[in-house]
Amino acid sequence: MTALPVLPHELHGDGPHKVIAVHGWLADRSAYAPVLPDLDLGAFQYAVVDLRGYGEAREAGGSYTTAEGAEDVLALADRLGWERFSLIGHSMGGSVIQRALAAAPERVRRIA
Template sequence: MASFVLPHALHGRGSHKVIAVHGWFADRSAFDPVLPDLDQEAFQYALVDLRGYGEARGETGSYTSGEGAADVLALADRLGWDRFSAVGHSMGASVVQRVLAAAPHRVRRLVGISPVPASGLPLPPQQWELFSSAAHVPENRRAIIDLTTGGRRPAAWLDRMVRRSL
């Protein structure tokens, strides 16, 4: 078994297992607002931090959706979950789509919240430059968050998200 274990938090005790994957510039805390609304009697949820985010922020890797899918499947193995549902938000939906492609017999249900397709999304050159440089240019991360939220997030929230991703 690989030495890397995808950081996660378990919620609930139900027999229907669910792995939830956050989107870009987030971590598993992105799901905190919905925790009170989850059925924790019927379901058990594993909320994860992908490599480069949250508790896995310093973890090395290729940081691809394929690697994320392999990490999710390894976590399911570690938890003893032969079959589970998967929820992915934004880029996390790309990861769970790849989980389905790699192990369709293991995925009970798949839910994408504002999903990015696993096949990728072609971007015009100017947008590609913005996204591809975001890992190293805080102003570009801020611009992406502002653009994708319609500028509705307060500046303090944006500053926190940009700092969190550094």
């Protein structure tokens, strides 16, 4: 696996419940743009990410597997200082977050 310094991401909100949102296949973090106005940004803080090969991480090297995506998501949580968090995954992102849950069940509050 080629090291990625940090998944490109945007933070939204400042709430205590941390959430990482992972896009689906052939998409990027902009897929979540339509729902951002409806989120409770006082209760939650969202990190909306681009996986390797997508969006701002399009040129990032790697194996481009859901397992690698899960490792990258957990590494992002570490860099953000998030010990516990929830995960949202759309389409392929659902597989990524399931792998993240399997790798670190003690850290994940909820998945959707």
